[in-house]
Structure formats: C-alpha cells, structure tokens
Amino acid sequence: MMTDMYFTETDILVPFHDVDSMEIVWHGHYAKYFEVARCEFLDVIGYGYKAMRDSGYAWPIIDMRTKYIKPIRFGQKISVHCSLREWEYRLKLEYIIRDAVTGEKLTTGYTCQAAVDMTTGDMCFESPAILLQHITQHYGKLPA
Amino acid sequence: MMTDMYFTETDILVPFHDVDSMEIVWHGHYAKYFEVARCEFLDVIGYGYKAMRDSGYAWPIIDMRTKYIKPIRFGQKISVHCSLREWEYRLKLEYIIRDAVTGEKLTTGYTCQAAVDMTTGDMCFESPAILLQHITQHYGKLPA
Amino acid sequence: MMTDMYFTETDILVPFHDVDSMEIVWHGHYAKYFEVARCEFLDVIGYGYKAMRDSGYAWPIIDMRTKYIKPIRFGQKISVHCSLREWEYRLKLEYIIRDAVTGEKLTTGYTCQAAVDMTTGDMCFESPAILLQHITQHYGKLPA
Amino acid sequence: MMTDMYFTETDILVPFHDVDSMEIVWHGHYAKYFEVARCEFLDVIGYGYKAMRDSGYAWPIIDMRTKYIKPIRFGQKISVHCSLREWEYRLKLEYIIRDAVTGEKLTTGYTCQAAVDMTTGDMCFESPAILLQHITQHYGKLPA
Numbered sequence: 001m002m003t004d005m006y007f008t009e010t011d012i013l014v015p016f017h018d019v020d021s022m023e024i025v026w027h028g029h030y031a032k033y034f035e036v037a038r039c040e041f042l043d044v045i046g047y048g049y050k051a052m053r054d055s056g057y058a059w060p061i062i063d064m065r066t067k068y069i070k071p072i073r074f075g076q077k078i079s080v081h082c083s084l085r086e087w088e089y090r091l092k093l094e095y096i097i098r099d100a101v102t103g104e105k106l107t108t109g110y111t112c113q114a115a116v117d118m119t120t121g122d123m124c125f126e127s128p129a130i131l132l133q134h135i136t137q138h139y140g141k142l143p144a
Numbered sequence: 145m146m147t148d149m150y151f152t153e154t155d156i157l158v159p160f161h162d163v164d165s166m167e168i169v170w171h172g173h174y175a176k177y178f179e180v181a182r183c184e185f186l187d188v189i190g191y192g193y194k195a196m197r198d199s200g201y202a203w204p205i206i207d208m209r210t211k212y213i214k215p216i217r218f219g220q221k222i223s224v225h226c227s228l229r230e231w232e233y234r235l236k237l238e239y240i241i242r243d244a245v246t247g248e249k250l251t252t253g254y255t256c257q258a259a260v261d262m263t264t265g266d267m268c269f270e271s272p273a274i275l276l277q278h279i280t281q282h283y284g285k286l287p288a
Numbered sequence: 289m290m291t292d293m294y295f296t297e298t299d300i301l302v303p304f305h306d307v308d309s310m311e312i313v314w315h316g317h318y319a320k321y322f323e324v325a326r327c328e329f330l331d332v333i334g335y336g337y338k339a340m341r342d343s344g345y346a347w348p349i350i351d352m353r354t355k356y357i358k359p360i361r362f363g364q365k366i367s368v369h370c371s372l373r374e375w376e377y378r379l380k381l382e383y384i385i386r387d388a389v390t391g392e393k394l395t396t397g398y399t400c401q402a403a404v405d406m407t408t409g410d411m412c413f414e415s416p417a418i419l420l421q422h423i424t425q426h427y428g429k430l431p432a
Numbered sequence: 433m434m435t436d437m438y439f440t441e442t443d444i445l446v447p448f449h450d451v452d453s454m455e456i457v458w459h460g461h462y463a464k465y466f467e468v469a470r471c472e473f474l475d476v477i478g479y480g481y482k483a484m485r486d487s488g489y490a491w492p493i494i495d496m497r498t499k500y501i502k503p504i505r506f507g508q509k510i511s512v513h514c515s516l517r518e519w520e521y522r523l524k525l526e527y528i529i530r531d532a533v534t535g536e537k538l539t540t541g542y543t544c545q546a547a548v549d550m551t552t553g554d555m556c557f558e559s560p561a562i563l564l565q566h567i568t569q570h571y572g573k574l575p576a
Contacts, residue, residue: 016164016471016481017172017464021218023165027349027399028323031316032449039448049448049506061315065353074165074481111315160327160337161320171493171543172467175460176305183304193304193362205459209497218337255459308448309455309506316449362453 006135006143007083008044010037011100014076024071031064034095034111037080041093047134055130059091059113066109077101084143087135089126090114150279150287151227152188154181155244158220168215175208178239178255181224185237191278199274203235203257210253221245228287231279233270234258294423294431295371296332298325299388302364312359319352322383322399325368329381335422343418347379347401354397365389372431375423377414378402438567438575439515440476442469443532446508456503463496466527466543469512473525479566487562491523491545498541509533516575519567521558522546 012033020026042048052059072078077100086092090112097107115124115131136142156177164170186192196203216222221244230236234256241251259268259275280286300321308314330336340347360366365388374380378400385395403412403419424430444465452458474480484491504510509532518524522544529539547556547563568574 015464015468017170017467019165020161021163021165021167022346022348024348026161027352028161028316028319031319032447035316035449036447058310060310060312060356060359062356063354064315064356066351068348068350068352071348159320159324161323166490166492168492171496172460172463175463176303179305179460180303202454204454204456204500204503206500207498208459208500210495212492212494212496215492305452305458305460307453309451309453311453314449 004083006139007081008037008041010040010080010082012036012078012080014072014074014078016074019074022071024073027066027068030066030068030097030107030109033078033080033097034064034066034082034093034109037082037095038093038111041082041084045134045138047131051134053118055128056118057115057124057128057130058118059115061111062090062114063112064109066107068107070104070106072097072106078106084135085110086112087127087131087142091127091131148227150283151225152181152185154184154224154226156180156222156224158216158218158222160218163218166215168217171210171212174210174212174241174251174253177222177224177241178208178210178226178237178253181226181239182237182255185226185228189278189282191275195278197262199272200262201259201268201272201274202262203259205255206234206258207256208253210251212251214248214250216241216250222250228279229254230256231271231275231286235271235275292371294427295369296325296329298328298368298370300324300366300368302360302362302366304362307362310359312361315354315356318354318356318385318395318397321366321368321385322352322354322370322381322397325370325383326381326399329370329372333422333426335419339422341406343416344406345403345412345416345418346406347403349399350378350402351400352397354395356395358392358394360385360394366394372423373398374400375415375419375430379415379419436515438571439513440469440473442472442512442514444468444510444512446504446506446510448506451506454503456505459498459500462498462500462529462539462541465510465512465529466496466498466514466525466541469514469527470525470543473514473516477566477570479563483566485550487560488550489547489556489560489562490550491547493543494522494546495544496541498539500539502536502538504529504538510538516567517542518544519559519563519574523559523563 018025018029079098079100081096083094085094092112094110162169162173223242223244225240227238229238236256238254306313306317367386367388369384371382373382380400382398450457450461511530511532513528515526517526524544526542
C-alpha cells in the first residue's frame with residue numbers, strides 16, 4: 001500500500017511542564033504531540049474539528065498506541081510525521097516522532113478514530129463519505 | 145467577618161505525573177487541587193457543576209492567585225481547606241493546602257468566579273439568588 | 289496462565305479538568321488513571337517509585353496501549369483493575385477501567401516497562417531479580 | 433518606571449486538549465502559556481533553564497496570579513507579552529495575552545520567582561548577581 005504522500009510534518013518545541021522527575025517527557029504527554037500533529041493533518045485536508053462538527057460527525061479516539069524508543073527532553077525540537085493508514089472503516093493515523101535536528105527516531109504510535117453520528121449517537125460501521133471526499137479533494141485520489 | 149464554618153476539607157494524594165524535573169509539583173498543577181476542593185465545596189452546598197448548569201448560569205474563573213510557601217512532592221498526602229470568602233457579587237473561595245499528616249502549611253490561594261447568564265451570555269453584576277439560597281439552605285444562614 | 293490474584297483495584301473520581309469540549313474525558317488523560325493504578329500495584333508489592341530508585345533501576349514506560357470502549361464523564365466514579373501480565377523480561381501491566389457503580393467495562397489497556405540500570409544507563413535484557421523478589425514476597429510465588 | 437523594552441512576545445496556537453467542556457481554555461492551563469513565554473524571555477537574556485542550573489540557582493515560582501478577561505478558544509492564535517517588572521529581590525514577570533490577529537486583550541497575570549541556592553537549599557534574600565548581569569548584558573542596562 002502506497003500511502004507515502006498522505007502525511008504532514010509538525011514541529012514542536014518541548015516545554016518544561018511536559019518533563020517529569022526523571023527529566024524526560026512524561027509518557028502520557030505524547031498524546032498531546034500526536035494530537036497537535038493530527039489536527040494539522042486534518043486541517044490540511046480541510047476536515048478539522050470545526051468541519052467535522054459541521055458534517056454532523058464526532059470522531060472519538062477508540063484506540064491509541066505509543067512505543068517509546070528514546071526519551072525526549074525539555075527544549076528538544078521534535079518533528080511529528082503523521083500519515084494516513086486506514087480510512088474506509090475508521091481513520092487510522094500513524095505517528096513517527098523524530099529529533100527535528102538530528103532526524104533520530106524517538107517514538108512511533110498510532111490513533112484510530114471512528115465516526116459517531118451526532119444526531120443518533122451511533123457509531124458508524126463505515127467512514128462517512130465526507131472523510132473520503134476531503135482526502136480525495138486534497139490529494140487528488142484515495143491511497144491505493 | 146466570621147466565615148469559619150463555611151468550608152470543606154479535601155484530601156489528595158499527589159500523583160507522579162504532577163511532579164516536574166525539580167522533583168516538586170509543577171506550579172501550574174495547583175489549579176487542579178483547588179478545583180477538586182472547590183467541586184467538593186460546591187457539591188456539599190448542593191450547587192455543583194450540574195446544579196449550576198440547571199440553574200442557567202455558568203461560573204467561569206475570573207481571577208486566581210496562588211502563593212507557594214513550601215514545595216509539594218510525589219506521594220505526599222495533602223489536605224485542601226476551601227472556605228467561602230465572598231458571595232454577594234462574585235464567588236470568592238480561599239484555599240489553604242496543608243500536609244495531611246504534619247499539618248504544615250504549604251500553599252495559599254484563592255479563586256473568584258462570576259455568574260454568566262447562559263441564555264444571554266452576559267456576566268451578572270450580582271450573584272444570582274440561587275447561589276445565596278444554596279449557601280443558606282446548607283449552613284442555615286449567610287456568613288455575617 | 290493463571291495470574292488472577294496478581295492485581296489491585298483503584299477507585300478514581302473523574303475531575304472536571306479531565307473533560308474535553310465533547311464533555312468526555314480527553315483520551316490522553318487515561319495515562320494518568322493507569323499511572324495512579326500502577327503506582328498502587330507497585331506500592332502493594334513493595335516496589336514503588338522510591339524502592340525502585342533505591343534498587344538502582346529506573347523503569348520507563350516503553351509501550352502503552354489504550355482501547356476506548358465507552359466514554360467517561362466528569363464526576364463518574366471509576367475503578368481501575370491493574371493486573372500483572374509479564375515480569376521476566378519486562379514488566380507488563382494490564383488495565384481494565386469499569387464504572388465503579390455499575391461495573392460496566394469502559395476501557396482496557398496495558399503498559400510495558402523495562403528496567404534501566406541507573407549507573408550505566410543501559411536497558412536490561414531481563415528484569416532484575418529485585419522485581420521478582422518483590423512479587424514473590426508479596427504473593428508467595430510468581431505467577432505460573 | 434520605564435521597563436518597556438524589557439519584554440518578549442510569544443505566539444501560541446491553542447490546542448484542543450486545553451479546552452474544557454465549556455469549550456474555552458480551562459483556567460489552569462494558562463500557567464503553561466505563561467511558562468512558554470517566560471522560557472522565551474529567559475532564553476533571550478541568556479538565562480534559561482540550563483543557564484540557571486549551571487549558575488547554581490533554582491528559581492521556583494513563589495506567587496502567580498491570573499486575571500481572565502475574555503475566554504480563549506481552541507484554534508485561537510494568541511500572543512503572550514512577557515515583561516520584566518522586578519529583578520532586585522525576586523524576579524517578577526508580567527504577562528498580557530492578546531488575540532494574535534485582532535490584538536484584543538484576553539488575560540493578564542504575573543509570576544514571581546525567588547532564587548534558591550542549590551548547594552545550601554536556602555532561598556536568597558536578594559537576586560544573585562548573575563541575573564542582573566544577564567539583564568544588563570542583553571539590554572545594555574538595568575531598567576531605571
């Protein structure tokens with residue numbers, strides 16, 4: 001599956017308040033880095049938070065995984081590569097965090113989101129057409 | 145002004161994720177301890193978050209101050225004393241955090257909240273009657 | 289594998305500041321609930337944060353997964369079941385979050401930690417004996 | 433007192449995870465915006481976290497105040513103006529948060545920090561010379 005062009009890169013400067021008493025980013029804060037990257041990806045394809053709302057769907061996270069390869073420190077500039085992996089039944093985005101200067105791989109992970117119809121409150125078995133339209137409009141076609 | 149009976153005490157066990165690289169609670173996390181104590185105070189007088197909503201008012205924080213006397217550490221059991229200071233025009237609650245074991249004073253602070261009418265979105269110049277009713281119902285009378 | 293007795297149960301009252309604009313707990317905050325439960329499990333077997341430090345090992349999280357089954361709301365009382373799953377090469381703890389009142393399953397997840405020798409900074413290929421000693425001392429034997 | 437040139441401006445894009453169920457930034461998160469701005473100010477004068485450490489002093493926050501004028505929302509671009517107010521006995525920085533596009537004033541606040549000698553653990557009655565040197569070196573002179 002060739003999905004290489006379906007991604008964004010988001011730079012983040014790690015703040016002091018994300019670091020724990022081991023002087024490394026507390027593992028729970030990575031969800032914030034993934035989210036900032038995910039918001040940029042979704043904004044880029046024109047389906048950010050407000051567009052989601054207007055479309056009548058919420059997209060709660062139903063699954064998240066994080067693999068911590070190397071610690072991240074206060075003041076470190078990191079780059080979050082966010083790429084589209086699944087879209088048909090749910091929205092799966094994959095993340096690779098690298099040191100923005102050296103390129104060293106620090107973290108990998110993913111999130112899965114499912115569409116919830118905001119009028120009925122029901123989870124959708126398939127992604128609503130609006131998601132696929134935004135992907136297609138922005139990238140010219142769906143991933144192969 | 146005698147407001148001594150208008151208070152609650154809330155115990156909190158400080159979690160690891162609140163501690164920064166100096167091995168003390170990061171100063172920004174104290175707002176959470178104040179909030180947990182404030183929610184207990186408001187629940188006790190029967191005017192917690194849901195009752196507020198049902199009453200047609202939101203009560204955003206408009207002013208908050210924290211004085212850090214002694215550092216707080218991971219695993220420390222703290223006790224937050226939350227007392228009513230003002231109610232007529234705004235709701236001012238005062239906080240004293242003590243070590244739950246030794247009683248040593250660690251922190252003081254306050255929050256001020258103003259009522260916002262949720263139908264008009266306007267801030268109220270005086271506290272709506274519903275707040276004073278809840279204080280009176282619970283304590284028998286308003287503070288002198 | 290019978291590991292059923294190797295667990296703790298930790299009750300948490302969900303605070304207002306964990307809830308996002310969808311009025312449900314923001315997915316990234318679950319790492320805090322897991323951590324509070326994990327700290328209790330480790331304290332129970334006598335190998336909490338301070339004991340870890342004294343033993344010369346840090347135990348960073350190297351992998352974390354969370355599956356969100358049902359949303360959690362402000363004021364909900366939840367119970368986090370934390371059970372031992374792996375110990376020989378790394379420490380894997382599994383979490384099940386239930387509504388503390390109804391028992392309904394809300395979330396599942398796990399964390400994996402590996403020992404890091406604090407003098408050399410090297411990650412250990414096997415768990416140091418001290419972890420197994422604490423499990424054995426508390427439960428009488430290792431899980432089968 | 434003319435301290436107008438002793439400031440920095442830091443732009444922040446408000447993330448989704450800072451917004452509460454009222455759809456506005458939860459009041460406790462403003463401490464993060466102040467901190468990001470403060471770190472930039474201190475980096476600019478060459479006395480950031482690492483320089484502080486190397487100088488043998490920690491600078492814990494001993495007092496913080498926040499006045500919430502207008503709510504801040506997800507996706508809003510804000511600008512934090514951080515200016516030097518006191519330096520002789522303690523370090524007092526003042527913050528004004530404005531909408532980065534319209535310039536509307538949203539929040540004001542301050543933090544006070546005192547130097548702690550890291551070898552003795554004692555709080556200093558006066559700011560150590562190193563702080564004043566950094567201010568002087570960067571701005572040419574101390575504020576009048």
